Amino acid sequence: MGSPERIRNVAKRVAKWSRAGHQMVVVPSAMSGETNRLLGLAREVSPSGSSPELLRELDMIASTGEQVSVGLLAIALQAEGIQAVSYAGWQVPIKTDSAFTKARIQSIDDQRVRADLAAGKVVVITGFQGVDEHNNITTLGRGGSDTSAVAVAAALKADECLIYTDVDGVYTTDPRIVPEARRLSSISFEEMLEMASLGSKVLQIRSVEFAGKYRVPMRVLSSFTPWDIDIAEEAQSGTLITFEEDVKMEQAVVSGIAFNRDEAKISLIGVPDRPGIAFQILGPVAEANIDVDVIIQNMSHDGKTDFSFTVHRNEYARTIDLLQNVVLPSVGGAQVSGDPKICKVSIVGIGMRSHVGVASKMFGTLSAEGINIQMITTSEIKTSVVIDEKYMELAVRSLHKAFDLEQAPV
Numbered sequence: 001m002g003s004p005e006r007i008r009n010v011a012k013r014v015a016k017w018s019r020a021g022h023q024m025v026v027v028p029s030a031m032s033g034e035t036n037r038l039l040g041l042a043r044e045v046s047p048s049g050s051s052p053e054l055l056r057e058l059d060m061i062a063s064t065g066e067q068v069s070v071g072l073l074a075i076a077l078q079a080e081g082i083q084a085v086s087y088a089g090w091q092v093p094i095k096t097d098s099a100f101t102k103a104r105i106q107s108i109d110d111q112r113v114r115a116d117l118a119a120g121k122v123v124v125i126t127g128f129q130g131v132d133e134h135n136n137i138t139t140l141g142r143g144g145s146d147t148s149a150v151a152v153a154a155a156l157k158a159d160e161c162l163i164y165t166d167v168d169g170v171y172t173t174d175p176r177i178v179p180e181a182r183r184l185s186s187i188s189f190e191e192m193l194e195m196a197s198l199g200s201k202v203l204q205i206r207s208v209e210f211a212g213k214y215r216v217p218m219r220v221l222s223s224f225t226p227w228d229i230d231i232a233e234e235a236q237s238g239t240l241i242t243f244e245e246d247v248k249m250e251q252a253v254v255s256g257i258a259f260n261r262d263e264a265k266i267s268l269i270g271v272p273d274r275p276g277i278a279f280q281i282l283g284p285v286a287e288a289n290i291d292v293d294v295i296i297q298n299m300s301h302d303g304k305t306d307f308s309f310t311v312h313r314n315e316y317a318r319t320i321d322l323l324q325n326v327v328l329p330s331v332g333g334a335q336v337s338g339d340p341k342i343c344k345v346s347i348v349g350i351g352m353r354s355h356v357g358v359a360s361k362m363f364g365t366l367s368a369e370g371i372n373i374q375m376i377t378t379s380e381i382k383t384s385v386v387i388d389e390k391y392m393e394l395a396v397r398s399l400h401k402a403f404d405l406e407q408a409p410v
Contacts, residue, residue: 001069002032011076013227014122018082020231023117025156027127027149028073030065035142038062055100059129059139062101063088066126066145074124085116086124089137094130094148096138103138105130105147105210108155117156125152143204150207154214161211161218163203168222169239170195170202172405173257177393180406184255188244191255191348194382198258198346208241217242244350253351253358254403257396261389263293264316264340265374267308268323271334273300281307284326290315294344294377294386304333308375310386316340342374343392346384347399359383365402371395 001007010028018024038061046054070086077084092112096103116123127145132138140147146163153161168183170192175181187195189212196205202220211218221238229237271277278297285292290311298306311319316338323336352358362383366373371394375386387395400406 001028001030001073004072007031007069007072008076008079009227010223011073011080011082014073014077015080015082016227016231018122024122025113025117025152025158026073026122026124027145027152028066028069028124029127029145030069034065034068035062038065052100056136059100059103059137062139063126063129063137066128070124070126077122077124083119083121084124085121086126087112088126089129089148090131090135092125094125094151096130096132096140098132098134098136098138100136100138102141103130103132105140105151108151110152110155113152113156140206143207146204146207147210150210150214150216150218153216154210158216161216162221163207163218164221164223165202166223167202167220168225168237169220170200170241170256172255173396173400174259177396178257178400178406181400182406182408184239186240186242187255188350189241190244190381191350192241194346194348194379195256195258198260198344198348198382198384200256200258203241211241215243252349252403252405253355254347254349254405255351256348257399257403257405258346258348259343259392259396261343261392262313263310263342263344263386264313264319264338265308265310265342265386266316266319266323266336266338267306268327268331269306269335269337270304271307271331273303273305277305277331278307280331281323281327282309284322285311285319288318288322290319290322294375294384296375310342310344310375313340341389342386343389344384344386345392345395345399346382347403348382350381352381352383361402362399365398366395369394369398371398 014024014026042058042061067088074084074086093109094105095107096105113123127148129137129139150161170184170187171181173181189208193208196203196208218241219238268281282292293310295309320336320338328334347362371387371391373385373387377384
């Protein structure tokens with residue numbers, strides 16, 4: 001949706017699917033850079049503040065970008081000879097809570113949309129937004145158009161939700177780091193959710209959560225393929241995100257390598273080892289709305305222990321300040337140290353459930369490259385390690401090769 005020409009190409013693609021007999025609901029985002037421009041205008045008027053009243057007006061402003069997009073796309077479809085109608089989120093309506101700028105969808109009334117589809121129309125609905133119980137316009141947060149699309153697909157019980165983006169699918173890792181990275185033909189919701197939460201930027205986490213909860217198959221496709229590509233070929237391209245039973249037959253032990261360089265490690269040395277100490281440390285951090293990721297508490301020695309955790313790098317200085325000025329005076333007997341130059345590297349795969357020795361192979365691979373592991377966290381389908389940031393690319397390349405991810409599973 002970056003320009004009038006791109007919008008016309010989107011219309012041609014949608015018209016192709018419509019003429020093939022598919023009922024189509026399209027959920028576009030705003031034109032490229034438009035949301036930033038609108039919010040920039042708001043900052044010029046009022047540079048700071050986060051009151052509910054201000055956030056309400058920010059949602060009112062930001063929502064207009066998508067309203068322009070749906071109107072333009074509906075006009076472009078009509079120019080292609082396709083009956084089309086556009087709706088803002090409040091017209092459907094898409095009901096949300098009242099958490100302005102980060103609202104969550106509660107329900108969708110699909111009656112109006114179904115009537116239009118039955119009449120042979122293509123329905124174009126604004127992404128990223130809805131309306132609360134007081135009829136205030138709300139927005140879902142950045143990347144919310146993906147979530148809107150999945151929610152609409154769930155409400156309509158759609159056969160599939162196609163997500164067109166700037167990449168042609170989900171890869172075993174970032175091809176910019178590993179040129180041999182392979183596009184996956186399919187991946188489970190659970191794996192995609194882990195990949196997204198661990199650093200993969202292909203899809204917004206909330207959209208994957210929603211799709212998994214309501215069992216909506218998603219397909220990630222490139223918006224840069226020619227609009228007139230054969231429809232049968234397009235329907236099988238990209239990466240299908242679906243149910244575990246649909247991908248398990250061809251599933252490798254490890255499906256992908258995710259990484260996140262935006263983390264920082266904080267340690268409290270010599271903490272008194274007593275009941276409730278973790279709450280005393282992390283309670284104030286949570287109250288300050290700082291997200292904590294990996295947590296490790298070492299074995300007690302002489303009544304003392306070391307407590308380490310990671311936060312987003314942007315929260316590093318604020319967390320250190322909070323620990324020194326709020327936590328330490330109440331905990332006592334501890335010192336704070338930190339390292340803002342760490343990263344997290346993870347292997348992900350539902351095949352890890354039924355195979356032993358996967359974590360050991362990961363650790364051995366990193367050891368062979370002289371990479372020291374500072375922290376480890378695991379789940380059924382992932383193992384993550386915290387390492388020095390300077391070794392991140394080496395770790396990703398080594399693990400990708402060690403688990404043969406450049407080769408398609410047999």
